[in-house]
Amino acid sequence: MSPTAMRIIAPLSLVLLLASASEAAVSQPRVHIELLNKLSDNKKLTIHCYERYRDDLGEWIIPPGEQHIFAFTPGTVDKPTKYYYCSVKWDGSNLNWFDLWSREKDYNACKVCKWIVNEKEACRFDYDTGAYSVCVVYRQQRMN
Numbered sequence: 587m588s589p590t591a592m593r594i595i596a597p598l599s600l601v602l603l604l605a606s607a608s609e610a611a612v613s614q615p616r617v618h619i620e621l622l623n624k625l626s627d628n629k630k631l632t633i634h635c636y637e638r639y640r641d642d643l644g645e646w647i648i649p650p651g652e653q654h655i656f657a658f659t660p661g662t663v664d665k666p667t668k669y670y671y672c673s674v675k676w677d678g679s680n681l682n683w684f685d686l687w688s689r690e691k692d693y694n695a696c697k698v699c700k701w702i703v704n705e706k707e708a709c710r711f712d713y714d715t716g717a718y719s720v721c722v723v724y725r726q727q728r729m730n
């Protein structure tokens with residue numbers, strides 16, 4: 587290869603390499619959430635999830651024994667998503683809340699975060715123990 591070509595190709599290669607590395611550092615892998623309705627007495631579960639500052643992820647009605655699956659991107663370095671939470675309700679219950687995902691506790695724990703939701707608590711699957719052992723007791727909002 588000629589010296590002239592090397593003077594062009596070497597800097598161009600470096601620019602492409604840096605652009606590629608920069609983009610990889612900014613983008614985040616998607617997090618997948620699986621929510622399984624484990625309420626007793628064939629109750630339907632109504633769940634509504636939010637990102638703390640920006641996104642309303644939507645409301646879903648999950649039939650007994652079934653699940654809802656969705657995914658989100660935790661954000662980028664310049665706009666990181668740090669926290670997701672959900673409200674849950676079923677026939678005869680108050681509106682309950684739980685923390686679904688936070689960057690500090692869940693980012694390295696699961697890329698597919700599996701949850702079971704029952705009347706008492708929501709429990710996330712712990713890949714280290716092989717059980718739904720990471721449980722969150724609901725915070726309640728009283729009905730008027």
